[in-house]
Amino acid sequence: MMKLSEMTGIEISKMIKSGEISVKEVLQDTFDRIDKTEKTFNCYVTVDKEYALQQAEKVQKLIDSGDLDDSPLAGVPIAVKDNICVKDKLTTCSSKILYNFKPVYNATVVEKIQKAGMIIIGKTNMDEFAMGSTTETSAFKITKNPWNESKVPGGSSGGSAACIAAKESVIALGSDTGGSIRQPASYCGVTGLKPTYGTVSRYGLVAFASSLDQIGPLGRDALDCAALYEIISGKDEKDATSMEFDKFSFSDIKNYSLKGKKIGVPTSYFGKGLAPDVKQRVLESIEIFKSLGAEVEEFDLDIIKYAVPTYYIIACAEACSNLSRYDGIKYGYSADSKNILDTFIKSRSEGFGLEVKRRIMLGNFVLSSGYYDAYYNKALKAKKLIQDAFFKAFDKYDFLVGPVAPDTAPSIGENLSDPLKMYMADIYTVMINIAGVPALSIPCGVDKGNMPIGLQLIGKPLDEKTILSAAYEFQRNTDFHKQCSPLL
Numbered sequence: 001m002m003k004l005s006e007m008t009g010i011e012i013s014k015m016i017k018s019g020e021i022s023v024k025e026v027l028q029d030t031f032d033r034i035d036k037t038e039k040t041f042n043c044y045v046t047v048d049k050e051y052a053l054q055q056a057e058k059v060q061k062l063i064d065s066g067d068l069d070d071s072p073l074a075g076v077p078i079a080v081k082d083n084i085c086v087k088d089k090l091t092t093c094s095s096k097i098l099y100n101f102k103p104v105y106n107a108t109v110v111e112k113i114q115k116a117g118m119i120i121i122g123k124t125n126m127d128e129f130a131m132g133s134t135t136e137t138s139a140f141k142i143t144k145n146p147w148n149e150s151k152v153p154g155g156s157s158g159g160s161a162a163c164i165a166a167k168e169s170v171i172a173l174g175s176d177t178g179g180s181i182r183q184p185a186s187y188c189g190v191t192g193l194k195p196t197y198g199t200v201s202r203y204g205l206v207a208f209a210s211s212l213d214q215i216g217p218l219g220r221d222a223l224d225c226a227a228l229y230e231i232i233s234g235k236d237e238k239d240a241t242s243m244e245f246d247k248f249s250f251s252d253i254k255n256y257s258l259k260g261k262k263i264g265v266p267t268s269y270f271g272k273g274l275a276p277d278v279k280q281r282v283l284e285s286i287e288i289f290k291s292l293g294a295e296v297e298e299f300d301l302d303i304i305k306y307a308v309p310t311y312y313i314i315a316c317a318e319a320c321s322n323l324s325r326y327d328g329i330k331y332g333y334s335a336d337s338k339n340i341l342d343t344f345i346k347s348r349s350e351g352f353g354l355e356v357k358r359r360i361m362l363g364n365f366v367l368s369s370g371y372y373d374a375y376y377n378k379a380l381k382a383k384k385l386i387q388d389a390f391f392k393a394f395d396k397y398d399f400l401v402g403p404v405a406p407d408t409a410p411s412i413g414e415n416l417s418d419p420l421k422m423y424m425a426d427i428y429t430v431m432i433n434i435a436g437v438p439a440l441s442i443p444c445g446v447d448k449g450n451m452p453i454g455l456q457l458i459g460k461p462l463d464e465k466t467i468l469s470a471a472y473e474f475q476r477n478t479d480f481h482k483q484c485s486p487l488l
Contacts, residue, residue, distance in 0.1 A: 002030045002095040002255065006484075009076040009224045012170060016075040017063060023056040023075040023119065028442055030077045030121060033085035035170045037488070039150065042141040043163035045082045046090050047122035052077070061118045071248060072227040074117030074428035079169040081160050082123040083130055083217065085204040086110050093206050094138035095128045097326050097333045097351030101343030107204020108239065109173060109215050109232045116231045121169060124159030128353045129323065130177055130208040133425050134414045135184070137355040144412070145188060147451055147485040151409040160218050160408070161188040163483060171219040171228055175205055177212045178311050179429025180406070186404035186454025187267050189443045191481060192218040193225045196462050197436035198243040200229075200237035209318035210241075212311075212433040221355050221481050222442060228244035229464060259293030264397035266301035270427060275407040277447035282403045285444040285455045285474070289401065292473055297397070303389040304431065306382045308423055311430035313341035313366050313379035320354075320363030358419065383434050383441055390435040394460045403428055404441045404454035432458060440467045441479040450486065 004012060004026060015021045031049055038044060059068070059075055068074035083093045085103035087110075092098045109122070127137040135158025143158045145151040146166040152163040157174030161184035166170055169404045174181040176194035185192030194215045200215045217228035227250040252362060265286060270279055290296055328334040328347025330434060335346035350359070365437040366375035393400060405425055415422040432439040437459060444455035455474075459467035475481050 005033055008220050009073045010227055010310045012071060013074050013076050017069065023060045023063070024053065025122070026075060027052055027119060028054050030169065037166050037168060040144065041146055041162055041166045041168070042143045043124055043159045043166060044079070044122045045092055045125050045140060045159070047092060048089065050122045051079050051089070052119050054352060055114070057207045060240035062117060070116040071116040071231070073171070073231065075122045076118050076170050076298040078113060079109065079124045079163045079165070079172040080116045080120055080161055081172070081174045082126055083175060083206040084109060084173060085206070086120060086123070091206065092140070093129045094126045094140055095351065095353065095356070096139040097347065099139070099333055101332050102368055105203070108201035108236045110204065110461070111279050112232050113173075114167045124157070124163055124172060126159055128154035128158040128356050129206070129319070130175060130180055131319070131355050131359050132409070132414055134181060135159060135180070135424050136412065137353055139353055142412060144195055145409050146407070146487060147189065149487070152187070152412055152415070152450065154182040154187035154409060157218065158184045161185050161190055161192065163190070164190045164218055164220060167488060171217065171224055173211055173215060173232070175478055176216050176217050176433065177208050177315060178433050179426050181216045181218060182230055182429050182439060182454065182456060182469050183405050185441040187409035187452060189452030189483060190218055191221055191225050191443070192216065192441045193229055193464070194432060194439050195229060195233065195464060196438045197433075198241050199233045199245060199462065199464070201239040201242050201274045203236055207322040208323065209315040211316060211318060214433070221475050222253070222440070222468050223250065225440070226253050226468045226472070229468070247424065247438060248464055251470045252465055253469040253472045256365070256473060257293065258289060258470060258473055261294045262396065262397045263289055263294050263296045264393050264400045265296060265298045266304070266400060267305045268403055269402035273406050274403060274426075275447070278403050278405070278407060278453050281445040281453045282455055286401060288474060288478065289470070292477065299393065301389060301393065303386050304427065306386065307434070310379045310386065310425055311426065312362070312423060314377050314383065314417065314434070316359045316363035317376050319365070320367065323356070323360055338392070355419070383436050386431055387435045390431070390437055399460070399470060400458040402456050402458070404456045405429070408449065408453060409445045411418040427455060437461050437462045438467060440471055442474060443483065445480055446483070
């Protein structure tokens, strides 16, 4: 019999509903895994066994009564990134300035997963305020990659990706501002979806860059991610940027054929800087899509050269505005001082980490008088060009395929000492957030050092169905997503 730690969320939920296993037994197995490996990998900021067991009792009764028969993930444990509010539970954003913050309300996505009978087991570690690509900027701990302890798990949702790879959770929620779900999914060998902007409510997500942030699922395969996306997506009156759209159903992705589908491959994604092993695995994956009946065509997307500067100008500008609310007065860390001005200065100086300070300074610079037109205004124009380039491509192709990151996971400390190198690692992911379209990372093999490589599928706006369906077909015909760390 397959171990629970090797099963998907959908498989586990079916076993619970059939009475083969209880919600409590699934939780106990998960906590046993956490007790065994968490000290090594540091995936969580907080783990709350008592809260999870309280949820389990309620959920078990609802499952037994048949009230959750329509929920594909009822009874399944889920980890939540620590920038998503859970009522009365620490939500720190992995920052000293929010070290003691407990929200008085739930994020909309939390309300939805609880209504669907999922069990929150803890809050995952992340780059501070989601600013970073390695989960090393956390104020509390450095999360390690479950495939190799000397490597980073990616970021900023590194804890969410690592806890699935380490089998410390079945499924997780992350947030993606410029690749923060897809890149750690790639580095940790799991599946991660960044949905279309506006399809998942951001109410209760602590803001980094409001026009780019999007909550999304991470799981063991595309089917689990599709099931969780169905649960968390939808219009929310509490979020003015959420939109009305035809409701997605995860069951639809099983009835999909790649025959005759047109896949676009941006040639600019395969230029200088792409590691040979990554290039080889991605090209091999494209051949698999061809063998399944898809038509593949290369095309030029040279707008990529504007991606990183455009993203960091817009993201930092919005971040410096969003983070101005942390002043040491209303909540969180407050420094000892003689007057209110000193409280502002000392609380921020002591409460924010180096990367957060760097981005606040960059944001204030590009918004300052004399530089606004030269940088921020120009970035907004570049954003429109990037959006137009994607929409033009989607006039011809059903979806696009390329790498997630230029290389596999770097060693701990390697990129943190070189911020520009860290920023450039986002080159294949940030354009998707700028354009507001959906994208998915799925495992497609390993490099010579046995580190996972991710394949990125980019879809049309509101067309999560196509990329999730294509990923499901790919995973039905390969076993890359079933490979796990040799350390486990």
